[in-house]
Amino acid sequence: MVAQRPEGGPASAPNPCTACGACCAAFRVDFHPAELAGGTFAWAGGVPRELTVPVAARLVRMRGTDAAPPRCAALSGEVGGAVACAIYDARPSPCREFDVHHDACARARKRHGLPPVGAA
Numbered sequence: 001m002v003a004q005r006p007e008g009g010p011a012s013a014p015n016p017c018t019a020c021g022a023c024c025a026a027f028r029v030d031f032h033p034a035e036l037a038g039g040t041f042a043w044a045g046g047v048p049r050e051l052t053v054p055v056a057a058r059l060v061r062m063r064g065t066d067a068a069p070p071r072c073a074a075l076s077g078e079v080g081g082a083v084a085c086a087i088y089d090a091r092p093s094p095c096r097e098f099d100v101h102h103d104a105c106a107r108a109r110k111r112h113g114l115p116p117v118g119a120a
Contacts (some may be wrong), residue, residue: 023084026108044089
């Protein structure tokens with residue numbers, strides 16, 4: 001997920017996510033409604049309900065991630081350029097768990113014509 005800095009990393013550490021955003025425009029993002037604003041497991045106030053669509057009684061989805069092509073409603077900027085997440089501090093668990101060192105990152109970047117992170 002697009003970040004200001006890596007989780008737990010120093011503020012000065014470069015973050016490849018802020019010049020990418022491919023994951024936010026490649027995958028469906030589903031999570032439990034308890035992560036919504038006011039929910040039991042909400043971080044930093046929770047994900048705003050208006051940025052989600054209901055899927056089932058115990059499942060919501062980030063708006064735009066089920067479109068073709070997908071693009072999360074919270075993503076601002078151009079994929080592969082300067083990007084940001086409008087709800088970074090309150091982002092849902094799938095976004096918190098996404099890692100640039102995971103194969104899914106390389107797949108998302110490939111979909112947008114970008115090389116894997118760290119590739120020369």
